[in-house]
Amino acid sequence: MKLARKDLLGIQDLSVEEINLVLDTADSFIDVSTREIKKVPTLRGVTVVNLFYEPSTRTRTSFEIAAKRLSADTINIATSTSSVVKGETFIDTARNLEAMNPDIIVLRHSAAGSPHMLSRAVRQSVINAGDGAHEHPTQALLDMMTMREKKKRLAGLRVAIVGDIAHSRVARSNIYGLTKMGATVSVGGPITMMPRFIERLGVEVHYKLEDAIRNADIIMMLRVQLERQDTNLFPTLREYARYYCLNRKNIGAAKDDVLIMHPGPMNRGVEISPEVADGPYSVILEQVTNGVAVRMALLYLLSGGKS
Amino acid sequence: MTTLLRGGRVIDPSQKIDDVMDVLIEGNRIAATGRNLVEDAKGRKKDPGLTVIDVRGKLVVPGLIDIHTHLREPGYEYKETVESGCEAAVAGGFTSIACMPNTNPVNDNRSVTEFILRQAQKAGLATVYPIAAVSRGSEGKALTEFGDLKEAGAAGFSDDGRPVMHAGLMKRALEYAHSLDLPVVAHCEDWQLSKGGLMNEGLVSTELGMPGIPTISEDIMVMRDILIAEYVGTSVHICHVSSAGAVRILRQARERGVRVTAETAPQYLLLTDEALKGFDTSCKVNPPLRSAEDVAAVRAGLRDGTIEVIASDHAPHSAIEKEVEFEYAASGMVGLETSLGLSWKLVEEGVLTPSELIARMTVNAARVLRIPKGTLKKGADADVTVIDPKKTWTVDVRAFRSKSRNSPFNGWKLPVKAVLTIVGGEIKYSEL
Numbered sequence: 001m002k003l004a005r006k007d008l009l010g011i012q013d014l015s016v017e018e019i020n021l022v023l024d025t026a027d028s029f030i031d032v033s034t035r036e037i038k039k040v041p042t043l044r045g046v047t048v049v050n051l052f053y054e055p056s057t058r059t060r061t062s063f064e065i066a067a068k069r070l071s072a073d074t075i076n077i078a079t080s081t082s083s084v085v086k087g088e089t090f091i092d093t094a095r096n097l098e099a100m101n102p103d104i105i106v107l108r109h110s111a112a113g114s115p116h117m118l119s120r121a122v123r124q125s126v127i128n129a130g131d132g133a134h135e136h137p138t139q140a141l142l143d144m145m146t147m148r149e150k151k152k153r154l155a156g157l158r159v160a161i162v163g164d165i166a167h168s169r170v171a172r173s174n175i176y177g178l179t180k181m182g183a184t185v186s187v188g189g190p191i192t193m194m195p196r197f198i199e200r201l202g203v204e205v206h207y208k209l210e211d212a213i214r215n216a217d218i219i220m221m222l223r224v225q226l227e228r229q230d231t232n233l234f235p236t237l238r239e240y241a242r243y244y245c246l247n248r249k250n251i252g253a254a255k256d257d258v259l260i261m262h263p264g265p266m267n268r269g270v271e272i273s274p275e276v277a278d279g280p281y282s283v284i285l286e287q288v289t290n291g292v293a294v295r296m297a298l299l300y301l302l303s304g305g306k307s
Numbered sequence: 308m309t310t311l312l313r314g315g316r317v318i319d320p321s322q323k324i325d326d327v328m329d330v331l332i333e334g335n336r337i338a339a340t341g342r343n344l345v346e347d348a349k350g351r352k353k354d355p356g357l358t359v360i361d362v363r364g365k366l367v368v369p370g371l372i373d374i375h376t377h378l379r380e381p382g383y384e385y386k387e388t389v390e391s392g393c394e395a396a397v398a399g400g401f402t403s404i405a406c407m408p409n410t411n412p413v414n415d416n417r418s419v420t421e422f423i424l425r426q427a428q429k430a431g432l433a434t435v436y437p438i439a440a441v442s443r444g445s446e447g448k449a450l451t452e453f454g455d456l457k458e459a460g461a462a463g464f465s466d467d468g469r470p471v472m473h474a475g476l477m478k479r480a481l482e483y484a485h486s487l488d489l490p491v492v493a494h495c496e497d498w499q500l501s502k503g504g505l506m507n508e509g510l511v512s513t514e515l516g517m518p519g520i521p522t523i524s525e526d527i528m529v530m531r532d533i534l535i536a537e538y539v540g541t542s543v544h545i546c547h548v549s550s551a552g553a554v555r556i557l558r559q560a561r562e563r564g565v566r567v568t569a570e571t572a573p574q575y576l577l578l579t580d581e582a583l584k585g586f587d588t589s590c591k592v593n594p595p596l597r598s599a600e601d602v603a604a605v606r607a608g609l610r611d612g613t614i615e616v617i618a619s620d621h622a623p624h625s626a627i628e629k630e631v632e633f634e635y636a637a638s639g640m641v642g643l644e645t646s647l648g649l650s651w652k653l654v655e656e657g658v659l660t661p662s663e664l665i666a667r668m669t670v671n672a673a674r675v676l677r678i679p680k681g682t683l684k685k686g687a688d689a690d691v692t693v694i695d696p697k698k699t700w701t702v703d704v705r706a707f708r709s710k711s712r713n714s715p716f717n718g719w720k721l722p723v724k725a726v727l728t729i730v731g732g733e734i735k736y737s738e739l
Contacts, residue, residue, distance in 0.1 A: 306413075
């Protein structure tokens with residue numbers, strides 16, 4: 001089995017079968033990371049470029065570890081911004097990279113659509129490691145993997161996503177993925193953080209935290225980007241925390257066996273209280289572990305995956 | 308020199324003509340429009356200079372006028388020059404074009420206006436009408452010298468691309484321009500609402516995770532400028548209408564007699580924000596491509612005359628501005644060479660009659676600019692465009708005369724083509 005596509009740009013254009021294939025493959029890679037020798041020769045001779053235009057420790061490290069466990073060669077390019085260095089365009093950069101013949105380019109970029117542009121310009125596979133507020137497909141896949149592992153299914157689950165939906169690529173990718181897989185998604189947060197016509201994506205919309213998480217099997221709390229304080233999306237962090245911080249009390253609205261997820265990094269005390277973040281419902285570190293497996297699966301499947 | 312365009316279907320909305328007849332050009336003037344001018348001409352004292360051009364089966368219309376272009380000179384000659392822009396114009400059937408002042412330096416003083424006119428004269432193709440800036444540096448603070456600019460040849464005023472956010476300054480501009488009998492053409496956008504936006508705010512921007520530009524950023528400024536014009540009793544021209552709200556506001560204003568005119572452009576008639584789904588930077592334009600409902604409203608407004616002009620908003624950009632991430636890409640698309648063919652799709656779809664379309668690309672535009680063009684009346688400047696209504700062609704950006712290639716219409720099949728462009732009695736473009 002392999003993914004019959006050149007790139008992984010987003011969840012929106014994946015089929016249910018493709019999502020299942022990635023998750024099943026990721027499951028089978030889990031044990032590689034727990035062996036004594038955490039390396040298999042599967043991708044020997046394959047070059048993976050991690051092209052990161054936006055700072056990221058977690059995602060970049062996860063991709064790098066995933067590639068190394070499969071014996072691929074990895075190159076990390078961290079560049080602060082691409083914003084039009086006079087004379088050289090993003091497409092120029094892409095063509096230069098292409099000329100060096102890597103096999104897979106993993107791109108993180110603050111501008112939505114950059115992986116799509118890259119994929120059109122180069123013949124190599126492109127994996128979207130997060131593009132602006134558009135998509136973060138590997139995050140959604142690792143989230144779905146974790147939910148499936150813990151709840152044994154995705155169809156029929158009630159998943160609440162709470163926070164700045166408008167600016168969240170994690171929210172979008174999860175909405176696309178979970179609704180495809182038959183879960184019910186409810187989004188919660190201040191109305192200023194809800195993008196226009198979000199309900200047309202097939203989600204419930206709530207402005208009160210308790211309503212959003214009612215009877216939820218999973219609660220995914222999104223990070224509040226502190227720099228957005230100045231844009232009047234919410235009056236103050238204090239007020240945000242007062243109404244949207246998940247704590248031991250309001251979590252009672254969800255199911256008793258609810259799982260708490262967070263794509264990280266967390267603001268403890270803003271969107272999530274420390275006792276919840278570090279409490280028994282939290283699967284936040286399992287998400288990170290599964291992230292490596294999902295990325296191994298994708299690197300493998302996109303390289304043409306001989307099993 | 309005397310030229311006879313023989314046997315074409317003459318469509319001249321300024322005279323309500325739509326009939327098969329001849330057009331006789333003497334020197335730089337239209338000498339006559341009518342039947343059997345061959346015999347008349349032959350009956351005259353022998354004119355050895357008479358050239359007869361057979362245009363049977365073609366449409367003969369007043370030279371097309373584009374009241375909204377960007378020629379990029381001075382300052383951005385790598386994108387376009389006055390000359391390359393004029394080459395694109397005549398190839399697209401345009402004999403007169405107005406160019407916006409957002410050059411570098413900004414066209415906010417006599418020397419830049421004169422420079423543009425000098426370049427246009429040197430090019431010797433289309434007639435160029437420079438629109439000068441409303442405010443110095445288009446910074447929205449202090450008025451430019453409207454009177455001096457008018458004497459230098461400015462045809463109107465606009466801070467196009469940079470809306471006049473200061474309502475008091477806009478009021479003064481409308482008043483002052485009125486006293487000089489020149490139009491103010493307004494790019495309507497409330498920057499407080501559009502700030503950071505990359506595309507129309509709607510379902511597609513939500514799906515793509517891109518910051519949106521709400522239609523109200525346009526509507527509010529259209530309303531504001533209409534109210535100012537109404538209050539001070541002047542006219543105002545609204546650029547590139549793209550939203551249903553703006554059409555509704557315009558229609559209401561006209562019903563109560565406000566002297567407001569408006570233009571739209573082919574992209575707002577043929578494309579929706581769905582086109583952004585591949586993140587193609589050639590679809591990035593300001594105002595942004597809107598929803599299907601907006602497109603329907605703009606079409607209805609164009610049809611009922613609420614919007615009486617089609618402009619191209621020709622905005623050339625090079626690879627440096629366009630082969631970059633969507634967020635960093637410049638806004639704008641070239642249009643001079645595709646405007647006629649694209650607009651003709653509305654004729655094909657039955658939205659406009661040929662005569663209604665030609666009116667929106669000729670005499671109506673001339674009225675907004677208050678220039679004696681857009682007509683084939685006897686004595687008028689001999690600006691004539693001949694259109695082949697059967698010549699379908701495929702847009703190939705590599706074949707553009709414009710220096711820039713930023714068109715989302717590459718590969719589109721267009722139904723008609725300008726095949727002969729005559730400016731001041733001289734053939735400036737021909738593929739006959």
